[in-house]
Amino acid sequence: MCARNSLYTNIKPCKHLADYKLRRGFNGYNSLQNCLKTTRYGRSRVDKHDTTIPRCSFCNGYQGRLYKCLMCSSISCSSHVLLHTQSENGHEVAFDIDRSELYCCLCCDQVYDPDFDKVVVSKQVRDLPGGKSNGFEVCSGRSSKRRRLDSGIELDLKKSKQLISMRDRRAKSCYPLGLRGLNNLGSTCFMNSVLQALLHAPPLRNYFLSDRHNRDQCRKRSGEKLCLLCDIDAISSAMFSGDRTPYSPAQFLFSWWQHSSNLASYEEQDAHEFFISVLDGIHEKESKVRNSSKDDGDCQCIAHRAFSGLLRSDVTCITCGFTSTTYDPCIDISLDLEANNFSSSHVANKPIKTDEKMGLSTLSGCLNLFTRAERLGSDQKLYCQNCQELRDSSKQLSIRKLPLVLCLHIKRFEHSLVRKMSRKIDQYLQFPFSLDMTPYLSSSIVRSRFGNRLFAFEYDNSDSSAEYEIFAMIAHSGMLESGHYVTYLRLKNQWYKCDDAWISEVDEGTVRASQCYMLFYVQKMLYYKSNEDLSCMRISPRRDPCVSTAGCC
Amino acid sequence: MKHSVNRPPTPDAADDQGKEPTLQEIINIKLIESGEKERLMELLRERLMECGWKDEMKALCRAYIKKKGRNNVTVDDLVHLITPKGRASIPDSVKAELLQRIRSFLVSAAL
Structure with missing residues (x-):
């Protein structure tokens, strides 16, 4: 069934039809709609108001299939339609008068266009009995049997009308479902950008779309008026409703202000801080609902199931070589930008890429920096259990457990304690669309530190889950105080720029060239799976009217 | 480029342009105007599906x-x-039924 569905959506208009639509838009379709008439039997055909029979403009014939040119409305029969196309440049697509179908004269084939079908079907629904007052007159003149039949149709039509209006809204743009601008409520681009990324994170999106947080139930159960999750759920349903007019997440903003009152102001906030605080809010709310007092083990709330990973930190005493290991949960990884004058000798065990030597910062460079052993300063002596005193030590971080959704935060805002000032680092950072996290896993780090020893394999998670695909990127432009956040979303391998209320298609180059601030990667399997899911979702509303019309033929 | 394929011949109407309409045409116009053609088409569709x-x-x-x-x-x-x-x-029965319908229409329309 899925295969069939994908066939249905994959029907591409022939290039002549695509050209036509590009040139004329929907104007032609709309004017055509006005001269369509639905017959008593539920078929649509062109109805000329005068009684003259449509005739071929070449041979004056009126039999067989007649086509009306979409460009000039001249009528040709099937044997002369090609002649018309050849004599008039650009008049390739015609309209089958009796069948209300599109025909491309150059391809000699029927062509399909969902937008066109929408026009025809919506007209059909409007015309059929039940839709307009004249329907009753028609009914009254017939036998009771017929009337019953009609009322049956009427019911069906109401249903299909809803379906069509739903489809109408969903199919309005060719952008995938779920892309909707968010209005700026006064320096809230930090919020909009993070919300866009969060709601398109596959685990979270699935969570809200499968109604795992039900607003009505939540209100009944907790009795609280404000719930961050309810408001995110509301935004999520608004985003996926198919309506493309920008949405104002005002209720959410209010809830969030209640949740983190220290950030409640009309000032621009840091997107990363906001991200943390939202995840925090989700976690708090969900654990309250679950009423689980067990803080051991992994938290099962959606925020942590999606984002939480485990960091391993090894602190080695330089004097005796004793290593103490601790594990810390993390919901994102904050990376320092490599300094431009970063000398390559520091990355001892890692292969050095040429572009790193060139002084071009890369994400892998940042991750290397993150997982490299760091000698702690003499003022940061740590207590060594082995030597029983404070010693100089070195610390190395690695990733013990990777999250489903990996959020990488680039520290572009530098706060210098010494100089008591902050500044933004405008350095360009290169990042890959597909990321392999294997080199930064604890297993790899420990192995590279100790060589191929047996015990180094104790955390051998050599499954493919270290491969990630990017699905969202938040870019920051401008200065520290007055900047702007924009989210780039990658859906079905196409990038979309979400700039508050404006959504636009962009190419990869634009994305690569922008100043990334937060990067969102999702496990490769999940990325492809979620794209499949999306495509299925896109078809379902379209499929239904098709079935209903198939019954008439 | 594909060329138009062989189609059922269209009536050679080029020469009777501007002349009096033929009987066939008059009947066709009557059929369309009265809505009988639509009914016939629907009947034909039904019959062809049934058989x-x-x-x-x-x-x-x-x-x-x-x-x-x-x-x-x-x-x-x-x-x-x-x-x-x-x-x-x-099937011949379908043809016969349709023909009968057209006949009775013509009688009622008193051409």
């Missing part, structure tokens, strides 16, 4: 598409393929 003609044609088309590959078939090919077979296989 399995439509399924038969569908099977022919399917077999042809399977043979040629889904992307290499145009609707014109199909029309060309099934028109002779389709015309030949319409």
Whole structure:
């Protein structure tokens, strides 16, 4: 069934039809709609108001299939339609008068266009009995049997009308479902950008779309008026409703202000801080609902199931070589930008890429920096259990457990304690669309530190889950105080720029060239799976009217 | 570029342009104006479906598409393929019924 569905959506208009639509838009379709008439039997055909029979403009014939040119409305029969196309440049697509179908004269084939079908079907629904007052007159003149039949149709039509209006809204743009601008409520681009990324994170999106947080139930159960999750759920349903007019997440903003009152102001906030605080809010709310007092083990709330990973930190005493290991949960990884004058000798065990030597910062460079052993300063002596005193030590971080959704935060805002000032680092950072996290896993780090020893394999998670695909990127432009956040979303391998209320298609180059601030990667399997899911979702509303019309033929 | 395929002949109307309409045309106009043509078409559709003609044609088309590959078939090919077979296989009873309907229409319209 899925295969069939994908066939249905994959029907591409022939290039002549695509050209036509590009040139004329929907104007032609709309004017055509006005001269369509639905017959008593539920078929649509062109109805000329005068009684003259449509005739071929070449041979004056009126039999067989007649086509009306979409460009000039001249009528040709099937044997002369090609002649018309050849004599008039650009008049390739015609309209089958009796069948209300599109025909491309150059391809000699029927062509399909969902937008066109929408026009025809919506007209059909409007015309059929039940839709307009004249329907009753028609009914009254017939036998009771017929009337019953009609009322049956009427019911069906109401249903299909809803379906069509739903489809109408969903199919309005060719952008995938779920892309909707968010209005700026006064320096809230930090919020909009993070919300866009969060709601398109596959685990979270699935969570809200499968109604795992039900607003009505939540209100009944907790009795609280404000719930961050309810408001995110509301935004999520608004985003996926198919309506493309920008949405104002005002209720959410209010809830969030209640949740983190220290950030409640009309000032621009840091997107990363906001991200943390939202995840925090989700976690708090969900654990309250679950009423689980067990803080051991992994938290099962959606925020942590999606984002939480485990960091391993090894602190080695330089004097005796004793290593103490601790594990810390993390919901994102904050990376320092490599300094431009970063000398390559520091990355001892890692292969050095040429572009790193060139002084071009890369994400892998940042991750290397993150997982490299760091000698702690003499003022940061740590207590060594082995030597029983404070010693100089070195610390190395690695990733013990990777999250489903990996959020990488680039520290572009530098706060210098010494100089008591902050500044933004405008350095360009290169990042890959597909990321392999294997080199930064604890297993790899420990192995590279100790060589191929047996015990180094104790955390051998050599499954493919270290491969990630990017699905969202938040870019920051401008200065520290007055900047702007924009989210780039990658859906079905196409990038979309979400700039508050404006959504636009962009190419990869634009994305690569922008100043990334937060990067969102999702496990490769999940990325492809979620794209499949999306495509299925896109078809379902379209499929239904098709079935209903198939019954008439 | 594919050229238009062989189609059922259209009436040679070039010479009677501007002349009096033929009897056939007058009948056709009457049929359309009265809405009888629409009814006849619907009746024909129903009958052809009932007797399995439509399924038969569908099977022919399917077999042809399977043979040629889904992307290499145009609707014109199909029309060309099934028109002779389709015309030949319409049951006589259906033809007779339709003819009868047209006759009685003509009588009632008192042409």
